Structure formats: structure tokens, C-alpha cells
Amino acid sequence: AQSVTQLGSHVSVSEGALVLLRCNYSSSVPPYLFWYVQYPNQGLQLLLKYTSAATLVKGINGFEAEFKKSETSFHLTKPSAHMSDAAEYFCAVSGYGGSQGNLIFGKGTKLSVKP
């Protein structure tokens, strides 16, 4: 069985500050891990994904995440927040093959950016 826990339903940072959104996963098979962003009343856009290659993954809009197997974590970071980063962020896990390839999402973290 797979699951995702996102610590903090709401994170607030100042513009220019470091963004850190936490994600821990549980998986009985080698996981694929994803971060998606969702703006109000819109669908989900893929930020980045880990698929067993490099453990440090770079994504769009300056975001990156590091896969740490020993900590079962896949935290999302960005060195300097921009106002346009304000959105909801979802971490997701999947296995591979058949229904194990289905995405299991966390409950999301809403990021607010203060000017």
C-alpha cells in the first residue's frame, strides 16, 4: 500500500524567502514521486518527478526536490519565493504497472507569499 503525508496544510513565506514544503511517503514498492501545483479553479500542473534516476530533481519555475530513501521524504524547495508561487501544492506517489501506477495524493499544502 502507498500513502503520502504532507506536513502543514498551510505555509506562509515572505517574497524572496526560502520555500520548503514537506512530503513523506510510504510505499511497499520502489516509488515514483511527484509534485503538482494547482491554482484556484484549475487543474494540476506537474512541477517535477522522481523516477529512480538522480535523487535531486529539478523542476519548472525554479523548484527542486530531493529523494531521501532513508527518511522516506521528498521535500520541495525553492530558494526565493515569488508572488506568483502562491498556490496549492500536492505531493503524489505511485508504483509501476497496472493499478500500482495510479497516483496517490497527499492532502495538499497551500502556499501563501507575503510582499
Next chain:
Amino acid sequence: EAEVAQSPRYKITEKSQAVAFWCDPISGHATLYWYRQILGQGPELLVQFQDESVVDDSQLPKDRFSAERLKGVDSTLKIQPAELGDSAMYLCASTLGSHEQFFGPGTRLTVL
């Protein structure tokens, strides 16, 4: 740029009425998913299609929900009758099989 299309974007209905949502995946994507996202939660899978076949509908409330993808291209999700608890965002996604799912803009359903 190819996108997943969904319609309508917004739907308001009264409880006990029937509603239907439509999804057109990215051309060539064999796998199509319907998700339900309750406000403040992450998306939850309702049904997965591979071409025209259902792969996983274990979380679909089959007493009131139905989904079809007759020709293996576009898909329709229906709710009959709608209940107050069905108010949510309904998201469609598609993939070529690379694990990267591409999401449509969603249909926001409000049941009064």
C-alpha cells in the same frame, strides 16, 4: 500545445438531478483517469481506463456514478442522482504510459 479538455467548467445542479461531465484526453493517450477532489483535499481516483476498458473502478460509487469511454478516446462521467456530498472538482487526466499524468482544467460541481 496538446491539452486535456473538459466541459463544462462549472455546473450547478439540484440534488436528485442527473449530471454529466465530458473529457477529451491528449491525442494518442491510451490511459484516462477520472478523479474527484473535495475542497481542501487531494484528488482521489474514481476510475481508470485503458483504451475503452475499465482497469480500476474500485473507488467509483457504482450505485450512482457511471463512466464510459466507448471508442477509447473521449469519456463521460455521469452522476444520477446527484447528492449534496457530490459537490467537488472532477478532474480528468491522461497519460501515454510514462507515469506523467496530464490534467484537464476540471469541472467544478455544486449540488444544491
